[in-house]
Amino acid sequence: xxxxxxxxxxxxxxxxxxxxxxxxxxxxxxxxxxxxxxxxxxxxxxxxxxxxxxxxxxxxxxxxxxxxxxxxxxxxxxxxxxxxxxxxxxxxxxxxxxxxxxxxxxxxxxxxxxxxxxxxxxxxxxxxxxxxxxxxxxxxxxxxxxxxxxxxxxxxxxxxxxxxxxxxxxxxxxxxxxxxxxxxxxxxxxxxxxxxxxxxxxxxxxxxxxxxxxxxxxxxxxxxxxxxxxxxxxxxxxxxxxxxxxxxxxxxxxxxxxxxxxxxxxxx
Numbered sequence: 001x002x003x004x005x006x007x008x009x010x011x012x013x014x015x016x017x018x019x020x021x022x023x024x025x026x027x028x029x030x031x032x033x034x035x036x037x038x039x040x041x042x043x044x045x046x047x048x049x050x051x052x053x054x055x056x057x058x059x060x061x062x063x064x065x066x067x068x069x070x071x072x073x074x075x076x077x078x079x080x081x082x083x084x085x086x087x088x089x090x091x092x093x094x095x096x097x098x099x100x101x102x103x104x105x106x107x108x109x110x111x112x113x114x115x116x117x118x119x120x121x122x123x124x125x126x127x128x129x130x131x132x133x134x135x136x137x138x139x140x141x142x143x144x145x146x147x148x149x150x151x152x153x154x155x156x157x158x159x160x161x162x163x164x165x166x167x168x169x170x171x172x173x174x175x176x177x178x179x180x181x182x183x184x185x186x187x188x189x190x191x192x193x194x195x196x197x198x199x200x201x202x203x204x205x206x207x208x209x210x211x212x213x214x215x216x217x218x219x220x221x222x223x224x225x226x227x228x229x230x231x232x233x234x235x236x237x238x239x240x241x242x243x244x245x246x247x248x249x250x251x252x253x254x255x256x257x258x259x260x261x262x263x264x265x266x267x268x
Contacts, residue, residue: 049075049232051265058259060111061216062193062242062252073234073263087132087145100134106147108154110192116251119203123192126152140165149188156188158215176222178238184246185212193249210245217241235262 051073059065076083082102083089090104110123132145142163149155162180169175184192189210200207220238227233237260247255 046078047075048078048268049073049265050268051232051263053261053263055261056259058254058257059115060192060251061240062246062249062254062257063111063115064253065115071261071263073265075265088130090130098136101132103129103131106130108147108149108152108158110152110154117203117205119201119205120195120199120251121202122153124153126150126154128154128158154188154191156191157185158188159183172226174224174226176224178220178222179218180220181217181243182215183213184215186210189213189215189246193246193251195250205250208249210249213244213246215246216243230267232265232267233263234265236260 053071053073054068055071056066056068059067072085074084080091080093080095082092082104086106087102088104088106090102092100092102094101106128108126108128110125113120113122116123126149128147128149130145130147132143134141134143140163142161144159144161146157146159148157160180160182162178164176164178167175167177189212190196193208194210195203195205195208197207199205218238218240220236222234222236224232224234237258239256239258241256242252246252
């Protein structure tokens with residue numbers, strides 16, 4: 001049976017996972033939201049959580065402008081099958097309640113041409129294969145994952161790691177602090193933050209290339225309120241800071257930026 005902590009924590013993970021989508025860091029990860037994938041569960045704890053929410057975040061990572069977007073909150077965990085906004089859609093190979101290992105496909109966000117300087121152009125949404133591992137020990141949930149793009153405009157390799165600690169304030173309120181970081185290879189970094197020779201000529205910006213390295217670090221706080229056994233309301237907020245060479249990109253206006261997400265979900 002699902003305990004009072006695990007129920008809200010699952011939707012928190014589903015809702016907060018929208019942040020990396022908005023932040024265009026990693027779709028699972030991207031993404032902060034890079035809260036641990038659902039709290040590790042036992043095989044008899046199948047669930048389906050569907051909800052709606054809204055996020056506030058930069059138009060792309062490092063952007064000067066912000067956007068408010070409607071976002072879904074999704075967490076499906078039925079047998080070995082999972083679907084959520086951090087890890088995408090796939091199958092869990094191992095799920096002991098303490099350790100979860102899985103793999104599938106997920107979205108890798110890009111950005112619109114109107115959000116970046118003139119001449120840079122659109123970076124279309126990509127699709128990537130993702131592997132992840134999550135460990136729940138002593139109330140601490142640690143997750144590591146890697147996503148490799150194989151279709152669309154957003155390609156390259158992203159690796160992420162996060163640690164969170166769900167704290168039950170009352171039987172209905174849960175607070176979850178989370179810290180995480182993301183590493184990216186040169187293909188991803190140059191595709192997202194780079195300025196090619198043709199883009200430089202079209203935009204007037206300096207040509208910019210970089211290698212692989214740690215891309216960002218984030219800290220987030222999520223608060224969840226379980227209104228009933230089925231309805232969960234959650235809110236997440238925090239900041240992310242760009243690291244390494246990416247912060248020197250001509251596309252980056254701000255190296256440290258806030259983002260937030262609110263959602264209401266229903267557990268079937």
